[in-house]
Ligand SMILES: NC(=O)C1=CN([C@@H]2O[C@H](COP(=O)(O)OP(=O)(O)OC[C@H]3O[C@@H](n4cnc5c(N)ncnc54)[C@H](OP(=O)(O)O)[C@@H]3O)[C@@H](O)[C@H]2O)C=CC1
């Protein structure tokens with residue numbers, strides 16, 4: 476059997492991250508297509524990745540074994556309703572939109588559609604992504620494996636037992652890279668205030684983030700224990716951690732993530 480064709484509708488940030496990662500992992504450019512209404516965006520992807528692009532979403536719907544819906548949530552209904560009901564036989568549709576439920580997608584695309592809802596993240600571009608996946612009952616085992624092979628090509632993926640968990644995944648890992656970038660920005664600025672040149676503060680911060688994440692991923696003890704091992708009694712780290720705790724760091728993070736998850740649920744209602 477020949478390799479499946481994968482079509483991305485919406486060729487923006489997230490599609491670029493996924494396609495970039497897939498091409499580094501044995502997916503052939505000749506089997507990937509992308510459509511976008513922006514000619515600049517189409518040209519950019521065609522140049523960057525050597526994939527076929529189109530201005531016509533219908534062309535992808537008719538030709539591709541897998542359709543990845545990668546437009547903004549607010550544009551999803553119009554995109555789905557404009558797709559033809561006669562699409563490629565056995566097609567799997569993967570939606571990566573935050574807050575668009577399988578129920579809405581089923582209504583817009585046709586109830587028999589095999590649908591996977593997925594929440595990836597932008598480090599997929601570096602093949603360091605993590606995705607949560609939820610399959611509707613129309614999805615067969617082969618299609619599940621196909622979805623997994625796409626997302627595993629750009630990082631790791633985890634199946635969810637309930638669709639509602641997607642909002643939590645969005646709050647943790649979908650939006651998560653932005654929280655770490657925010658911390659990097661804040662630590663770099665604080666390093667500068669402490670007298671370091673900006674570039675030095677930035678490199679120290681970036682490599683500390685990379686080292687800490689790598690160490691935590693490969694450790695057999697949890698993050699709290701790793702933190703304790705850095706914090707010598709009466710030393711410097713303890714002072715920083717105590718100051719963070721006094722200022723409510725865990726509560727600040729929990730409130731922010733609750734806001735992200737609530738927005739996901741709100742979008743599902745608003746855009747149904
Ligand atoms: N960015 C992220 O980190 C993540 C995003 N997501 C989800 O991925 C989806 C895409 O997000 P993102 O990549 O950031 O968004 P972008 O705006 O970067 O990409 C969407 C692209 O789709 C194009 N588009 C809009 N309408 C149509 C249409 N009718 N036909 C074809 N193309 C169209 C847009 O063009 P134009 O701009 O001209 O309208 C744009 O180029 C969202 O639903 C988001 O929830 C999920 C996980 C992480």
Ligand SMILES: O=C(O)[C@@H]1CCC=N1
Nearest residue numbers: 572573645649650651
């Ligand atoms: O901010 C957003 O809505 C999207 C979903 C997760 C990351 N970006």
